[in-house]
Amino acid sequence: xxxxxxxxxxxxxxxxxxxxxxxxxxxxxxxxxxxxxxxxxxxxxxxxxxxxxxxxxxxxxxxxxxxxxxxxxxxxxxxxxxxxxxxxxxxxxxxxxxxxxxxxxxxxxxxxxxxxxxxxxxxxxxxxxxxxxxxxxxxxxxxxxxxxxxxxxxxxxxxxxxxxxxxxxxxxxxxxxxxxxxxxxxxxxxxxxxxxxxxxxxxxxxxxxxxxxxxxxxxxxxxxx
Amino acid sequence: xxxxxxxxxxxxxxxxxxxxxxxxxxxxxxxxxxxxxxxxxxxxxxxxxxxxxxxxxxxxxxxxxxxxxxxxxxxxxxxxxxxxxxxxxxxxxxxxxxxxxxxxxxxxxxxxxxxxxxxxxxxxxxxxxxxxxxxxxxxxxxxxxxxxxxxxxxxxxxxxxxxxxxxxxxxxxxxxxxxxxxxxxxxxxxxxxxxxxxxxxxxxxxxxxxxxxxxxxxxxxxxxxxxxxxxxxxxxxxxxxxxxxxxxxxxxxxxxxxxxxxxxxxxxxxxxxxxxxxxxxxxxxxxxxxxxxxxxxxxxxxxxxxxxxxxxxxxxxxxxxxxxxxxxxxxxxxxxxxxxxxxxxxxxxxxxxxxxxxxxxxxxxxxxxxxxxxxxxxxxxxxxxxxxxxxxxxxxxxxxxxxxxxxxxxxxxxxxxxxxxxxxxxxxxxxxxxxxxxxxxxxxxxxxxxxxxxxxxx
Numbered sequence: 001x002x003x004x005x006x007x008x009x010x011x012x013x014x015x016x017x018x019x020x021x022x023x024x025x026x027x028x029x030x031x032x033x034x035x036x037x038x039x040x041x042x043x044x045x046x047x048x049x050x051x052x053x054x055x056x057x058x059x060x061x062x063x064x065x066x067x068x069x070x071x072x073x074x075x076x077x078x079x080x081x082x083x084x085x086x087x088x089x090x091x092x093x094x095x096x097x098x099x100x101x102x103x104x105x106x107x108x109x110x111x112x113x114x115x116x117x118x119x120x121x122x123x124x125x126x127x128x129x130x131x132x133x134x135x136x137x138x139x140x141x142x143x144x145x146x147x148x149x150x151x152x153x154x155x156x157x158x159x160x161x162x163x164x165x166x167x168x169x170x171x172x173x174x175x176x177x178x179x180x181x182x183x184x185x186x187x188x189x190x191x192x193x194x195x196x197x198x199x200x201x202x203x204x205x206x207x208x209x210x211x212x213x214x215x216x217x218x219x220x221x222x223x224x225x
Numbered sequence: 226x227x228x229x230x231x232x233x234x235x236x237x238x239x240x241x242x243x244x245x246x247x248x249x250x251x252x253x254x255x256x257x258x259x260x261x262x263x264x265x266x267x268x269x270x271x272x273x274x275x276x277x278x279x280x281x282x283x284x285x286x287x288x289x290x291x292x293x294x295x296x297x298x299x300x301x302x303x304x305x306x307x308x309x310x311x312x313x314x315x316x317x318x319x320x321x322x323x324x325x326x327x328x329x330x331x332x333x334x335x336x337x338x339x340x341x342x343x344x345x346x347x348x349x350x351x352x353x354x355x356x357x358x359x360x361x362x363x364x365x366x367x368x369x370x371x372x373x374x375x376x377x378x379x380x381x382x383x384x385x386x387x388x389x390x391x392x393x394x395x396x397x398x399x400x401x402x403x404x405x406x407x408x409x410x411x412x413x414x415x416x417x418x419x420x421x422x423x424x425x426x427x428x429x430x431x432x433x434x435x436x437x438x439x440x441x442x443x444x445x446x447x448x449x450x451x452x453x454x455x456x457x458x459x460x461x462x463x464x465x466x467x468x469x470x471x472x473x474x475x476x477x478x479x480x481x482x483x484x485x486x487x488x489x490x491x492x493x494x495x496x497x498x499x500x501x502x503x504x505x506x507x508x509x510x511x512x513x514x515x516x517x518x519x520x521x522x523x524x525x526x527x528x529x530x531x532x533x534x535x536x537x538x539x540x541x542x543x544x545x546x547x548x549x550x551x552x553x554x555x556x557x558x559x560x561x562x563x564x565x566x567x568x569x570x571x572x573x574x575x576x577x578x579x580x581x582x583x584x585x586x587x588x589x590x591x592x593x594x595x596x597x598x599x600x601x602x603x604x605x606x607x608x609x610x611x612x613x614x615x616x617x618x619x620x621x622x623x624x625x626x627x628x629x630x631x632x633x634x635x636x637x638x639x640x641x642x643x644x645x646x647x648x649x650x651x652x653x654x655x656x657x658x659x660x661x662x663x664x665x666x667x668x669x670x671x672x673x674x675x676x677x678x679x680x681x682x683x
Contacts, residue, residue, distance in 0.1 A: 031285035072367035093349020095289040100453040104602040111280035132278035133349030
């Protein structure tokens with residue numbers, strides 16, 4: 001996945017498209033809200049010279065994920081496609097992966113999921129609802145991949161680029177997000193990943209994230225005190 | 226108490242050691258009721274958590290771990306009181322160990338259940354805890370914990386049981402109650418020389434085995450944190466730091482337990498000021514070691530000044546966790562150091578105050594290791610915070626109460642001071658020790674001196 005921060009307007013459509021697609025429960029408690037796709041805001045400078053930067057943050061789908069290493073039961077693992085999967089029926093809820101993920105992309109179900117009655121009818125039947133006590137996170141809309149693959153198989157052909165994109169990419173009104181096969185040297189994402197604007201979050205940790213950001217302005221983690 | 230029991234107690238030299246088992250007073254029932262009430266409150270709190278999930282705790286994102294994980298590390302630390310200290314004292318042939326090994330070993334075995342228990346309480350899906358055995362992955366440090374702690378629990382239980390056998394035989398023959406129970410556990414002990422030889426060999430082997438196991442246990446507990454790449458967890462010093470901290474808090478717990486036993490069961494003749502003095506000196510050494518480790522750990526982070534590390538560092542040193550951090554320094558170093566370095570305050574009372582201080586301080590240490598790192602994720606999120614709820618408080622109180630309750634019950638079924646080892650010490654130790662000391666010293670006129678003298682005068 002490639003996210004062009006120079007195009008991103010910070011509108012959060014991706015955040016809410018994700019919530020609707022993946023049956024994310026509605027929570028009133030801010031520090032327990034689940035948000036597989038989150039919009040991080042970095043405020044730089046002091047008034048009147050203030051600049052705000054936005055970073056949409058899905059799961060990085062690391063090639064060397066620190067979270068899968070520590071899982072005691074194999075409930076989170078890196079699958080053959082390179083996606084980091086979560087098996088809700090295996091997870092024991094120890095939250096070791098949530099503590100180990102340097103990107104803090106893993107979420108825990110502190111209580112049973114709930115939705116306002118009006119929303120129940122529009123829940124996505126392709127995505128399971130997660131019970132209380134298990135960890136979840138962005139899957140790059142894995143259920144869409146499964147569907148696309150079945151479709152391709154039914155039509156007797158290989159999976160084609162563009163057969164499947166995650167909900168966040170599909171919904172981005174600014175066309176700031178791209179999705180494709182990073183192993184394919186001719187794909188758009190591979191081309192963009194080679195751009196001089198490209199960087200990845202916390203690259204120095206060696207996690208090899210598969211989410212690539214583009215920005216004219218040099219990225220650095222904000223200093224805190 | 227029946228007539229024969231009273232008779233036996235009158236005749237028996239070490240009657241005071243049998244008395245807690247044979248005589249039960251009102252204070253025992255009061256203590257048990259209070260402790261049981263606290264345990265029940267904790268059980269009620271846990272049912273709330275089972276019903277509503279971890280939403281009843283103060284945990285949140287990003288502070289996914291709080292009181293329960295702190296207690297896990299703390300209790301496993303306390304477990305180093307017993308087996309390790311007892312094993313080291315046995316191997317060093319420290320004669321003053323005789324009265325204290327049992328009370329130490331019991332702490333280990335009982336407190337381990339609460340260490341493991343807190344991990345299970347912390348799980349979002351405790352019903353799936355068995356998955357750790359069914360689908361365990363050894364790449365996860367949690368599996369190292371499971372393995373290491375199970376081995377430790379087994380070894381410590383054997384190490385507690387072996388030296389208990391002769392005492393069980395004494396109870397079988399003299400207690401006049403629960404005869405079948407003691408008979409079963411005493412395994413037909415008659416006290417023959419062959420049985421003694423076997424027992425001594427068994428205890429010696431266990432004492433050696435248990436030391437590396439104990440060291441491994443707290444090392445892998447620290448590795449749960451150190452193996453991640455999170456700021457101020459990912460530290461090579463954590464293994465030894467945690468082991469030292471465990472022995473530190475373990476000695477403190479032992480001193481407190483001994484003082485209570487001494488007071489409640491009137492064992493002043495067995496647990497003497499000299500025992501508290503010796504353990505106090507050990508505690509003093511550990512106080513200094515703790516300061517050294519803590520200083521080394523924090524200076525390294527500070528000097529390196531990586532922003533992600535500094536966020537955690539400042540949370541501890543001057544931020545919202547500064548009160549906890551600096552009280553930890555006071556409780557773990559200032560108070561015990563002042564009390565223990567001065568021989569005049571290294572009394573029973575002084576060592577107990579120092580130990581209470583260390584126990585509180587070490588809990589705070591675990592707490593300030595677990596939470597501030599989680600509060601400060603590397604990416605620009607809002608900073609986290611953590612306020613525990615009554616559920617977490619009640620469950621924590623229940624863990625402490627249940628541990629004390631089991632300990633009290635143990636003293637009602639088994640002698641908390643090893644009777645046969647005291648008797649053996651009285652019968653043989655003076656002679657053996659004199660002989661040993663003699664073997665350290667040079668003989669009247671060694672051959673080398675003899676030769677030298679001869680040579681120079683030739």
